[in-house]
Amino acid sequence: MKIIYNLIILVVSNALALYVADRLIPGFTITSGYVGYLEVGLVLGIMNAFVKPLLKFLSFPVILLSFGLFSLLINIFLLYYTSWLFDFFTISSLWAGLGGLIVISVVNSLIISLFKN
Numbered sequence: 001m002k003i004i005y006n007l008i009i010l011v012v013s014n015a016l017a018l019y020v021a022d023r024l025i026p027g028f029t030i031t032s033g034y035v036g037y038l039e040v041g042l043v044l045g046i047m048n049a050f051v052k053p054l055l056k057f058l059s060f061p062v063i064l065l066s067f068g069l070f071s072l073l074i075n076i077f078l079l080y081y082t083s084w085l086f087d088f089f090t091i092s093s094l095w096a097g098l099g100g101l102i103v104i105s106v107v108n109s110l111i112i113s114l115f116k117n
């Protein structure tokens with residue numbers, strides 16, 4: 001039961017973070033409405049749960065040599081890949097992707113800290 005609760009919090013948190021990023025960052029747009037935010041939030045959560053740890057494990061030496069900056073590129077890559085999967089989600093530039101990533105990270109951290117037991 002706790003796993004389902006955590007999954008719901010993760011998806012809703014990602015959806016809210018994507019909504020805030022869409023409103024704040026020019027060039028970071030989701031045009032499908034609230035269902036689109038939830039869909040992208042679900043896929044982004046799955047990517048962060050399964051693909052991100054694998055990429056970080058495989059690129060550990062590069063992350064170590066770059067003092068962790070390469071993990072930022074991994075996060076941007078996952079965000080761009082998620083935008084590639086959906087027609088209604090576009091990131092127009094690298095700066096829009098970086099700004100969206102920062103906003104998503106901050107909002108997710110705030111929301112998850114509220115629901116942490």
